[in-house]
Amino acid sequence: MSSQPQIAIDKVAHVYRPPRGRPVLALEEISLQVQQREFVALLGPSGCGKSTLLYLIGGFLPVEKGSITVNGEPVKAPGPDRGIVFQHFALFPWKTVRDNILYGLERKTMPRAEREEQAQHFIDLVGLGGFEDSYPSQLSGGMKQRTALARTLAFDPSILLMDEPFGALDAQTRHLMQAELLSIWQRTPKTVIFVTHDVQEAVYLADRVAVMSARPGRIKTIVDTKFDKKDAGIFKSKGFVEKVDELWNLVRDEAIKAERRAP
Amino acid sequence: MKSAVFRYLPLVLLAMAWEATARLELVSSSALPPLSEVMVSWIDLVRTGELAGNTGASLYRAGAGLLLAIVIGTALGIGMAWWKPINVLLSPLVEIFYPLPKSALIPVTVIWLGFGNGSKILLIFMGCMIPVTISAFNGARSSEQTLVWSARSMGANRLRMLWDVVLPSAMPELLNGIRTALALSFILLVSSELIVAREGLGYLIGFLGANGSYEAMYAVVMTVSLLGFAADRGYQMLMNRMLRWREQTL
Numbered sequence A: 001m002s003s004q005p006q007i008a009i010d011k012v013a014h015v016y017r018p019p020r021g022r023p024v025l026a027l028e029e030i031s032l033q034v035q036q037r038e039f040v041a042l043l044g045p046s047g048c049g050k051s052t053l054l055y056l057i058g059g060f061l062p063v064e065k066g067s068i069t070v071n072g073e074p075v076k077a078p079g080p081d082r083g084i085v086f087q088h089f090a091l092f093p094w095k096t097v098r099d100n101i102l103y104g105l106e107r108k109t110m111p112r113a114e115r116e117e118q119a120q121h122f123i124d125l126v127g128l129g130g131f132e133d134s135y136p137s138q139l140s141g142g143m144k145q146r147t148a149l150a151r152t153l154a155f156d157p158s159i160l161l162m163d164e165p166f167g168a169l170d171a172q173t174r175h176l177m178q179a180e181l182l183s184i185w186q187r188t189p190k191t192v193i194f195v196t197h198d199v200q201e202a203v204y205l206a207d208r209v210a211v212m213s214a215r216p217g218r219i220k221t222i223v224d225t226k227f228d229k230k231d232a233g234i235f236k237s238k239g240f241v242e243k244v245d246e247l248w249n250l251v252r253d254e255a256i257k258a259e260r261r262a263p
Numbered sequence B: 001m002k003s004a005v006f007r008y009l010p011l012v013l014l015a016m017a018w019e020a021t022a023r024l025e026l027v028s029s030s031a032l033p034p035l036s037e038v039m040v041s042w043i044d045l046v047r048t049g050e051l052a053g054n055t056g057a058s059l060y061r062a063g064a065g066l067l068l069a070i071v072i073g074t075a076l077g078i079g080m081a082w083w084k085p086i087n088v089l090l091s092p093l094v095e096i097f098y099p100l101p102k103s104a105l106i107p108v109t110v111i112w113l114g115f116g117n118g119s120k121i122l123l124i125f126m127g128c129m130i131p132v133t134i135s136a137f138n139g140a141r142s143s144e145q146t147l148v149w150s151a152r153s154m155g156a157n158r159l160r161m162l163w164d165v166v167l168p169s170a171m172p173e174l175l176n177g178i179r180t181a182l183a184l185s186f187i188l189l190v191s192s193e194l195i196v197a198r199e200g201l202g203y204l205i206g207f208l209g210a211n212g213s214y215e216a217m218y219a220v221v222m223t224v225s226l227l228g229f230a231a232d233r234g235y236q237m238l239m240n241r242m243l244r245w246r247e248q249t250l
């Protein structure tokens, strides 16, 4: 790899300090470098700090120990270069599906008609045509998740931080969304950090998979997972199946450790 | 429609009982004039324009005081929730002012601003601002972290974020606080007009009572309560409309 990494995470730690109760060490010494246009998946047991890491890269939480740079600049605050799909969607409940998706576009300089067209394109892309005027309280979990996905994709950030973005979807929709994400990623220059619990999904989508250890989170291993995504038979190919297996074992070990350590 | 009739049946019964009690002279007719005569005086008051003029004066005072209280109270409440220094500065003041019976300020506001509109508006503003401030503060503090982050990551600056996320998050709680303020504005309006005023519904009640025109006095009292009822009903409808997004379709 030639140039400097687009995202450089260097020995980052994070401690949560709840107003009551004792501090929680969520991340300990995380280092990871992500190149421009790279697709990296994060795997790890529940509570290991995957969301926390995304919040730090997003600039939502302060980096108190270590450093995170994006394009060489230290991260200080959220910015429109980094779009995030939150694990719990974070849709504006008082806005309709359409207005949620328009929100990010309103802060860009483009004619109104173009904004609406853009929004409609992504509504159709995630299969929510007909629900444009529904409020989030009227949607199923999977529909909310697709709205959140459309909102972030429509906004078109160069870095996508995705926190289990397909977690609430059925297998069928999930496959469709995976394919859409891949095609967007192949068409437009985007760097993706993608949190998932689905090992097969990670291997299929990502160039590299980082496996995190149980809390306090560290990067345990990074595995190369470059496959030809266009190959229809990829899921059954020997190389793919072996990679999934290898990663499964790594993740399972950590899940067991997390289980034992749980209070 | 039918259920609405049923709902207000007790009111009809009360009206009938009132009429009967007065007609049978179970109580002295000066203490309780018959409802029918109260209605007749009401029509007289409407015809002479007395009721309209005084209602106008009262609604102007209540409306102006309430509007100021809503705008300033909301700004202060949200400010307190989002900037520590404002909170440190204001929360002791709010705490001290909260339990004070606001009617105790009637003479004070008269000394400051005289007998006219100013003193009533100031009183209503001060009294109504407290529930609005407190509800805006509580509502704003409950706004979800990830919603704020979401807006920030899509390019909203701090001010926009307050307007786009914190204010709507606070809205359910805030609208309830404003409803309390609305009821309080009527109380403060009438009591301040009863004590010192030259026009307004409270003044009219006091004036007619002192002159022994009890039928007319009752007519004005009924007008005030009807206005209060209508204001609350109208407000509730507005509130439901504004909070439509919370409804789950069943």
Ligand SMILES: Nc1ncnc2c1ncn2[C@@H]1O[C@H](COP(=O)(O)OP(=O)(O)OP(=O)(O)O)[C@@H](O)[C@H]1O
Residues within 6 Å of the ligand: A016, A017, A018, A024, A025, A026, A044, A045, A046, A047, A048, A049, A050, A051, A052, A053, A087, A215
């Ligand atoms: N606001 C908070 N206050 C205190 N502790 C927190 C807070 N948020 C997270 N934590 C702790 O930090 C650790 C990491 O949390 P995080 O949400 O990043 O995990 P995760 O890997 O995303 O888990 P999951 O897969 O279940 O989403 C957890 O053990 C949790 O207890």
Ligand SMILES: [Mg+2]
Residues within 6 Å of the ligand: A050, A051, A052, A087, A163
């Ligand atoms: Mg998480």
